[in-house]
Amino acid sequence: xxxxxxxxxxxxxGVGAYTLVRLERGSLEPxxxxxxxxxxxxxxxxxxxxxxxxxxxxxxGFLLEAIGPGTRALCExxxxxxxxxxxxxxxxxxxxxxxxxxxxxxxGIAPLPYLAQMLGDPPVLLGFRSERHAAAAALLPNAGVVxxxxxxxxxxxxxxxxxxxxxxxPEPMLTAVRAxxxxxxxxxxxxxxxxxxxxxxxxxxxxxxxxxxxxxGPVLEAA
Amino acid sequence: xxxxxxxxxxxxxxxxxxQSLDAFVTKTVTPQPRQGNRPVRFAxxxxxxxxxxxxxxxxxxxxxxxxxxxLAELGVPVWVxxxxxxxxxxxxxxxxxxxxDEVTTIELNLSCPNVDxxxxxxxxxxxxxxxxxxxxxxxxxxxxxxxxxEIARAVQGAGADGLSLVNTIRGxxxxxNSLEPTLGTETGGYSGPALKPIALAxxxxxxxxxxxxxxxxxxxxxxxxxxxxxxxxxxxxxxGTVLFADPDAPARVRAELMSELSARSLExxxxxxxxxxxxxxxxxxxxxxxxxxxxxxxxxxxxxxxSIPRRGGNEDSGAGARTxxxxxxxxxxxxxxxxxQASATQEGLESGSRQxxxxxxxxxxxxxxxEGLRHVDGGPQVRTGEGGALPESGPDQxxxxxxxxxxxxxx
Numbered sequence: 220x221x222x223x224x225x226x227x228x229x230x231x232x233g234v235g236a237y238t239l240v241r242l243e244r245g246s247l248e249p250x251x252x253x254x255x256x257x258x259x260x261x262x263x264x265x266x267x268x269x270x271x272x273x274x275x276x277x278x279x280g281f282l283l284e285a286i287g288p289g290t291r292a293l294c295e296x297x298x299x300x301x302x303x304x305x306x307x308x309x310x311x312x313x314x315x316x317x318x319x320x321x322x323x324x325x326x327g328i329a330p331l332p333y334l335a336q337m338l339g340d341p342p343v344l345l346g347f348r349s350e351r352h353a354a355a356a357a358l359l360p361n362a363g364v365v366x367x368x369x370x371x372x373x374x375x376x377x378x379x380x381x382x383x384x385x386x387x388x389p390e391p392m393l394t395a396v397r398a399x400x401x402x403x404x405x406x407x408x409x410x411x412x413x414x415x416x417x418x419x420x421x422x423x424x425x426x427x428x429x430x431x432x433x434x435x436g437p438v439l440e441a442a
Numbered sequence: 443x444x445x446x447x448x449x450x451x452x453x454x455x456x457x458x459x460x461q462s463l464d465a466f467v468t469k470t471v472t473p474q475p476r477q478g479n480r481p482v483r484f485a486x487x488x489x490x491x492x493x494x495x496x497x498x499x500x501x502x503x504x505x506x507x508x509x510x511x512x513l514a515e516l517g518v519p520v521w522v523x524x525x526x527x528x529x530x531x532x533x534x535x536x537x538x539x540x541x542x543d544e545v546t547t548i549e550l551n552l553s554c555p556n557v558d559x560x561x562x563x564x565x566x567x568x569x570x571x572x573x574x575x576x577x578x579x580x581x582x583x584x585x586x587x588x589x590x591x592e593i594a595r596a597v598q599g600a601g602a603d604g605l606s607l608v609n610t611i612r613g614x615x616x617x618x619n620s621l622e623p624t625l626g627t628e629t630g631g632y633s634g635p636a637l638k639p640i641a642l643a644x645x646x647x648x649x650x651x652x653x654x655x656x657x658x659x660x661x662x663x664x665x666x667x668x669x670x671x672x673x674x675x676x677x678x679x680x681x682g683t684v685l686f687a688d689p690d691a692p693a694r695v696r697a698e699l700m701s702e703l704s705a706r707s708l709e710x711x712x713x714x715x716x717x718x719x720x721x722x723x724x725x726x727x728x729x730x731x732x733x734x735x736x737x738x739x740x741x742x743x744x745x746x747x748x749s750i751p752r753r754g755g756n757e758d759s760g761a762g763a764r765t766x767x768x769x770x771x772x773x774x775x776x777x778x779x780x781x782x783q784a785s786a787t788q789e790g791l792e793s794g795s796r797q798x799x800x801x802x803x804x805x806x807x808x809x810x811x812x813e814g815l816r817h818v819d820g821g822p823q824v825r826t827g828e829g830g831a832l833p834e835s836g837p838d839q840x841x842x843x844x845x846x847x848x849x850x851x852x853x
Binding site for chain 1: 449450451452455456459469477478480481482483484486487489490491493495498618634635683685686687688689690
């Protein structure tokens, strides 16, 4: 059940090129892995959509990459700051899979630690654009990791047979994953203004049809 | 009196948000389904945001068959926003909606910056819609016109019952790195706090020019913002961009507005209407907008007597000075209205001179059943914006005519 609350920042930790912000959970539920939360970006008009990365007892943890003014502000919060958070929102991953294989690229690894926890630590493949970014693989200790110019689809091609793929990453990666695993569950990304279907801003064209990612996604079945 | 701005809330996806409003305004419905514009569809700026949705909607047929019945179940009055690409589109949509009891009010989206405009003028579209329906018609105007008050007068003359002010204005955002347009359609509609002074100016001028009820919107984020919109001349306010950032905004803004009113010894939102005009002597009587079901949580009206002090001190002339007095026994003359009591929204539909609605010859007149809206004798419209002195009500126009509902705050 989604709700909105003002949550206290417990800690901010550097994870390679990324920042992990841990918040007190307050009245919010962690939801299903792959669901997301609208997190207030200090000093900005609109919140930012973030999938939940870790869900320790009493906490919500978000993995952030500073790519614009909003995410920069979020990467600079201090313990004790307070942020409005609304969620969980959207559709998460289906967890009724027999042989899960998680695939993540870049900041798209964000929902995978919580997903791996819920699925009992299945095999994971991660791809990053630099060694510095790859330090975030520490969030998934048993993951296989590749760094550009190697793409995550290379090891995936050898492992995909017999696995249920659940993936999150940049659009070219998802497209490549889908080519290898037509039934994969893919978590797409789009900027969102509201996160709950109000603005129609996050519509993305998938197979010729515009879909509101916040309502119909962000996790969509590849087929 | 808090609504949402059209296109800023999907009541079926967020019924709890819609139910915190006094009326829900749909996303604009067009005759045919529209997929909308290609992404990217929005861009945040420092003081607002741009959108380029492009009137994505399922079309009137699916709307009527699938969405409208479910919207009606929410227990909130439903205002339907309609859009088209010719006056005939609007007329057709209004004629269809006229037959649906679930629809309280029709808002004519005459000013979407993200689609091609109809070739006809706003007034011509309103006139065509007027012939097609008896339901209250609100004309949503752009503040980008060289003289929005002139357009407001024209749509009033064509039979509009009220104004929705304002729509977004066209803006451009460039990508930080590439310096190319951020939006898929290059330009988009600019909304948010930056729009507020522009919206206030439009409301201020249209209030003087027409006296029509106005739903004010454009960058309202707080109760203080809402108070200013009422002071400029709005009868109700609508929330847009703030709903994206804060789905709890309706209740918060309502509570903040009540505090703002209370701090000024004003009992209800209507009492703040037009305060910005008091030095001119033009304070229109309070009026109710049909199609709102005020929330009751803030309806504990104190029985005190409040009066709005006027600069110039000519209270004895009765010239527009509005003295607000409650019933002597502190009771409400009208009683509380429950949000689910849809009949409260019907009074404007059932009463008075609505039989003239399908007579274009008469449609240019301000409807006489607009409770509390009074005009200079013989004057078909308030024309105070056309230079010269503002109309001063004569001695035969008492400030209190006893008709205005002195009910609890309609918030």
